[in-house]
Amino acid sequence: MATINQNYLKLPGSYLFSEVARRAAAYAQANPEKRLIKLGIGDATRPLPSVVLKAMHDAVDEMGHLDTFKGYGPEQGYDFLRNAISEHDYHARGVSIAPDEIFVSDGAKSDCGNIGDIFGLNNVVAVCDPVYPVYVDTNAMAGRAGDYSEELGKWSKLYYMPCVAENGFTPAIPNCKVDIIYLCFPNNPTGAVITREQLKPWVDYANENGAVILYDSAYEAFIVDDDIPHTIYEIEGAKTCAIEFRSYSKTAGFTGTRCAYTVVPKELERDGGNLNFLWNRRQCTKFNGVPYIVQKGAAAIYSEQGQKEIKEVIAYYQQNAKVIRSGLTEAGLSVFGGVNSPYVWCKTPGGMDSWSFFDQLLHEANVVTTPGSGFGPSGQGYLRMTAFGDADATKEAVERVKKILQ
């Protein structure tokens, strides 16, 4: 009898965003005259930059001619894109990352999950709390998380690092040995950032303890402050302890176009294995590269015009974040994030629990948000709003929230 991966059966049933969608749909059905505004999911809404469209049209044309048709590409990505990433995202920031340390992929979600393939099952995994659920779920599926307690909202073998208002949403360095550490800055869901000075001790901890930091930098394009690193490799010593995930999803609106990349430095060795070699082997065996058309679109972002266009879109979302931030503050809420991040994180009023505040905003303001408790137990009493909506709708949503909280 074939056996299944029993770890899958340990996963708790309802998924955060399905439950959000279910409640929103139920409300909309019962109240068809109400116009809901969705500030829940972190999904791009602005059109792709024109240079990206142009590059993709050209690439589609290439696929139609015998002499320019492209079959299998390199599993790791085309040189034209790996070189552009190395040059623009790293070298231009004074960081040396070689093209063969860059692996182009179909998404940071895939990479954050699949990276587990190259690690042993006995590693102690540390995650922030609240946290992007993919880090937790993929480790649970692999068997590294132990058992889930509905009561605690926690897995028995994971090491949770609470991120709450009291510590500025910055996790404390573990006071014991952990092996794999997920860090995401600018953070999803809290919108918190980490300065170079704050990140250095993490790199030192990882090097001293042989740990590996999995650094999710998907929201890097939203950074405005000078003391916030755009890449963990700005920190001395990071190349011997960190893997970095980047994505075009939020940088250039690629959520439906699918392109990302992961950096695995060649200096990164653990337990007798070179992680760049292992990840390369994983990708060559279980992945066949990103569509040529999509890679051409991604490469166009690095042109002068591409940079100009993506900055305009980011500025549009940043303005939304500002509107949400200031509106919620005026409404008397304690508000975090939203400065170097598309996410605004706020405390629920009067100690309400997250889902109750979610329901209040849904029913009274007709605004869809995301309850903080869905991201982990320390998210209880918080709520997330995203800046990816339409500017006018965002303003209106904020006005409605202000009105009901007056």
Place this chain on the structure above:
Amino acid sequence: MATINQNYLKLPGSYLFSEVARRAAAYAQANPEKRLIKLGIGDATRPLPSVVLKAMHDAVDEMGHLDTFKGYGPEQGYDFLRNAISEHDYHARGVSIAPDEIFVSDGAKSDCGNIGDIFGLNNVVAVCDPVYPVYVDTNAMAGRAGDYSEELGKWSKLYYMPCVAENGFTPAIPNCKVDIIYLCFPNNPTGAVITREQLKPWVDYANENGAVILYDSAYEAFIVDDDIPHTIYEIEGAKTCAIEFRSYSKTAGFTGTRCAYTVVPKELERDGGNLNFLWNRRQCTKFNGVPYIVQKGAAAIYSEQGQKEIKEVIAYYQQNAKVIRSGLTEAGLSVFGGVNSPYVWCKTPGGMDSWSFFDQLLHEANVVTTPGSGFGPSGQGYLRMTAFGDADATKEAVERVKKILQ
């Protein structure tokens, strides 16, 4: 200290196609005046059908407008594509597969590898010998294959099913209990096919023993004979024991465009788990869907014009296969496959080993092929040629081979 997945270190170093490429490049460098013809790798070379190009151009345009822009799509694929697959690839053949049993993905290689995620590590895995290396390597990486013996060219825990001329390249039903069985028909690398009558006992074996068949049907479009099933679900009982992999790579030249799908019937249960539910969970957690643009391109294949165009391309490759088959037969070789398949598999002359014949063809005929031994020990003494090349070049390659073997 973080530990790595030690199974990766057990993988033998050199990869078949890298070694083929290395030898071809070395010869080309030493003999710059020679024109090599490559019949080695199974990669499409004909341009994409015009309906696919048109659909992708339209989709790129949609991504450029606010009201038609697409962000995150469903992880399982858009309904327009899942419905088209259900209707055209299954219902039209008298097979009922619901859209929610179909999972659109970026490639059959990814799916064949990732499917292992939902199974226990203790399953006994059966593979044909010779075999597409991805089945073996991904199970080795997961720890299901045991240890590799360089001498035998085999993994200690895999169950090998020899496919040689003596059994018509059709594996024998295991005489012991195995749990997971990879079958690929039309076969890569041998080009062999299986009739409905021959496939039925496999389905019966799997149902009786609680095994799961992983059926790779990537070359289905090449089937011409009426008694060859296009899908394993043509066989009664297959829905309670089989998962099927399909791809647009060879059907429509999508090797560089990346779209495939996997069918997991809802009736398929094992070990207390529903495999459709498990695979859905896997994909939702570790995958974020195929680019909208690519899915629109794939859906266009199902239009009347799309069907006409892909049939022309398939016919072009089928004609190449015929040329290779008849030419090698005239040259006195024992030739197999190439009828319902783009792969031609032949015995080396005079009991030569595969790499020696590969070298002879490279050096004397300047034709690049793939040595059968690279696909497993039972591939020793065979050679694979593919029909995906240019028609004139294929003819010339065959003439050259005939000449040196006269």
